[in-house]
Amino acid sequence: MAVLSAFPITQRWPAQHPDRLQLYALNTPNGVKASIMLEEIGLPYEAHFIDIGRNETWTPEFLSLNPNGKIPAILDPDGPGGKPLALFESGAILVYLAEKTGKLLPADPAARYETLQWVMFQTAAIGPMFGQLGFFHKFAGRAYEDKRPLERYIAESQRLLGVLETRLEGRDWIMGDYSIADVATLGWVRNLIGFYEARDLVDFDSLSRVPAWLERGLARPAVQRGLEIPARPL
Incomplete structure (x- = not known):
């Protein structure tokens, strides 16, 4: 499992639990897709509040994770092959979490x-x-x-x-x-x-x-x- 300090976003929003999936979001309709999913599947994670009213998604640190400057985004220290995975777009995050845990997405x-x-x-x-x-x-x-x-x-x-x-x-x-x-x-x-x-x-x-x-x-x-x-x- 990689050290998350190598990712610039953790300089602005430090990980208190670097072994857990990191969620960068706000509870907007798109943001809550990720938080609801994480609560449903029971995967340990750490949530970071991103204040879009203060344009925090346009900071260099956030853009290093999502160049599109939107929430939500995640950083999973235990991604495919045990390597860290940074991911944005709420739909992609839902599919990733479903496939990672085998929950809420049919196998058929x-x-x-x-x-x-x-x-x-x-x-x-x-x-x-x-x-x-x-x-x-x-x-x-x-x-x-x-x-x-x-x-x-x-x-x-x-x-x-x-x-x-x-x-x-x-x-x-x-x-x-x-x-x-x-x-x-x-x-x-x-x-x-x-x-x-x-x-x-x-x-x-x-x-x-x-x-x-x-x-x-x-x-x-x-x-x-x-x-x-x-x-x-x-």
Whole structure:
């Protein structure tokens, strides 16, 4: 197992437990994918709070781990072959952790690829579209006179929720059994109707399966813990 001090990011965020996986995140919808997953699989890790409000993702130390300047990112001292692995992009992190532990990703090849398609559905569609809706509804985009962008993202978010509603017919979870597809998606749906205050905009309560799925997910102890990790400094 390599010495983590060789990685520049540990100079700014020192590892108190260098034998554990290091998580660099904030509890945003993307960030909590990693923390929820780590809580679900029970892998020992150390969480570091990255303050995006202070542009900490654009520091040289963080960029040495993720040149794209986004959270979450991880540094696993016990990666493939026992060598350290630095990894960014939340979808890639979910797949890596699932394969490392053999949890929340089916071993059957067909079911595995089907699960991965739903993870990519979240990363390629749900995340970007819900995020744009949040920008135009709650943040700086509210000031735009032209409301067509907001209307577009409302309509697209409703459509995506409809896809999820259809998928959940006869299923408790996206794949039937709880998987990384649910871990990827729960935080974004929660954020849409909570932090983004878009519940009425997308007519969320006209759905039945998605709200029930969200309630089941948020009731999971690992999800509840993961949503609060990393803790904000006092």
